[in-house]
Amino acid sequence: MKRLKAASLITAIKTPYTEDGEVCLKSYDALIEQQIAAGVDGIIVGGTTGEGHLLSWEEHLMLIAHCVNKFKDRLIIVGNTGSNNTREAIKATENGFAIGMDAALQINPYYGRTSLKGVSEHFKKVLDIGPAFIYNVPGRTGQDLTPEVIEPLAKHENFIGVKECGGNERIDYYEKRGIACWSGNDDESYAGRHQHGSHGVMSVTSNIIPGLMRQLMNKDYSASELAQTAELNDSLQGLIAWLFCEPNPIAINTALMMTGAVPKNFRLPYQALTKEQREHGFELLKAIASKDLIGESLSVLEDGDFHYTI
Numbered sequence: 001m002k003r004l005k006a007a008s009l010i011t012a013i014k015t016p017y018t019e020d021g022e023v024c025l026k027s028y029d030a031l032i033e034q035q036i037a038a039g040v041d042g043i044i045v046g047g048t049t050g051e052g053h054l055l056s057w058e059e060h061l062m063l064i065a066h067c068v069n070k071f072k073d074r075l076i077i078v079g080n081t082g083s084n085n086t087r088e089a090i091k092a093t094e095n096g097f098a099i100g101m102d103a104a105l106q107i108n109p110y111y112g113r114t115s116l117k118g119v120s121e122h123f124k125k126v127l128d129i130g131p132a133f134i135y136n137v138p139g140r141t142g143q144d145l146t147p148e149v150i151e152p153l154a155k156h157e158n159f160i161g162v163k164e165c166g167g168n169e170r171i172d173y174y175e176k177r178g179i180a181c182w183s184g185n186d187d188e189s190y191a192g193r194h195q196h197g198s199h200g201v202m203s204v205t206s207n208i209i210p211g212l213m214r215q216l217m218n219k220d221y222s223a224s225e226l227a228q229t230a231e232l233n234d235s236l237q238g239l240i241a242w243l244f245c246e247p248n249p250i251a252i253n254t255a256l257m258m259t260g261a262v263p264k265n266f267r268l269p270y271q272a273l274t275k276e277q278r279e280h281g282f283e284l285l286k287a288i289a290s291k292d293l294i295g296e297s298l299s300v301l302e303d304g305d306f307h308y309t310i
Contacts, residue, residue: 004103004131004160005180007041007076008193008200008217012049014207014252015063016262021309023059025066027262031207032071034294038210041200042076043067044105048140049204049249052080054267057088061095068100078133082107086122090129097130103160104132110141116149123149127156133202137165137184147173154179163202172196187240190216190233194226205240207252208259208285208294212236239284245277255281257306259295265307272306 013035016027032043045067046052046060055063064079071077079101081092086109093104106126108119126132134153136145144166153159161180164171168188171181175197182202183189189201193216206213216233243251254273257264258281266272273281282300285293 001131001160004076005199008219009040009206009210009214010042010044010076010078010182010200010202011035011040011206011210012047012202012204013043013045014249014256014262015046015050015055016256017265017267017309018263019265019307019309021265021267023055023063024263024265028063028066029070031256031261031294032067032075035206035210036071036074038206039214040075040206040210042078042102043071044078044080044202045101047080047105047202048137049207049252050080051249051267051270054270057092061092061099064096064101065099072100072102076103077101078103078105080105080107082126082135084109084112086125089122089126093126093129093132102131104130105135105163106132107135107137108141108143108145110143113141113143116146119143119145119149120153123153124156127153127158129158131158131160133160133163133182135163135184137163139165150174150179151177161199168192168196168198171198175199186213186243187237190229193217193219194229204248204252205236205243208243208255208261209236209239209288209292210294212288212292235287239281239288242277242281242284246273251277251281254278255285256295258282258285258299258301259293260297260299261295263307264301264305265309268308268310271308272301272303275300275303 079096083089165184183192192198
């Protein structure tokens with residue numbers, strides 16, 4: 001638990017595909033190796049950014065097992081084994097721990113939704129299985145996990161903390177009460193870390209600039225160093241905003257294809273950003289030093305360069 005709570009930068013890693021729509025493990029491993037080299041503490045496998053909702057459970061669990069086998073000695077492996085179906089979440093979480101993941105990421109039941117009492121009972125069932133981060137993302141689930149829900153759950157021995165998308169005021173509230181929080185909003189994560197006491201961030205942006213996000217999440221800076229990282233944070237806000245110009249993970253997928261980091265293959269229903277959007281992103285990415293970008297090249301690409309599969 002101590003090691004999990006010490007992780008300040010966890011990347012919600014992208015899942016790349018081959019042209020026939022299968023998971024591209026070669027590209028996947030290359031992405032993760034670059035995350036390790038940049039000092040990332042852990043990865044979330046099959047999260048929203050990793051398109052867990054587009055993966056079969058067989059693919060999902062295969063990726064967790066693959067990451068455990070190849071990277072567990074160098075990274076914390078967090079499996080996104082949550083579901084809006086309690087029975088399914090239990091089964092996936094049991095399987096994830098059986099194959100060696102360090103922790104689970106658990107989301108509250110979405111779409112069908114349930115009462116707050118039902119949410120609490122759902123989380124208790126999965127927390128009983130092993131260490132878990134609770135993910136509060138009301139923009140996707142349609143239901144905010146308020147302190148009324150989180151504070152009792154925080155007493156469970158397997159509760160690690162919250163990936164919180166409700167903003168820094170909420171994070172500040174929890175951290176002052178001893179409840180660990182990781183920002184789920186990249187644009188707010190620097191202030192969350194240095195002004196509101198967050199434990200770190202679970203990041204989309206670190207897929208493409210992990211080293212720079214590492215700098216933002218480090219602590220124990222001198223006053224002058226902190227001023228420099230504040231300037232860095234300000235300089236990255238345009239890029240971060242662009243990465244969320246369409247529902248995630250559309251832009252991060254497109255960006256990693258523009259830098260040549262992954263094959264130019266989308267699983268439907270995702271589509272590449274428009275050429276106008278890519279041209280905007282190109283200028284933002286061009287302002288980043290090439291050594292700080294994941295990928296070997298940078299281009300706008302043409303619409304015909306992208307391949308769509310199912």
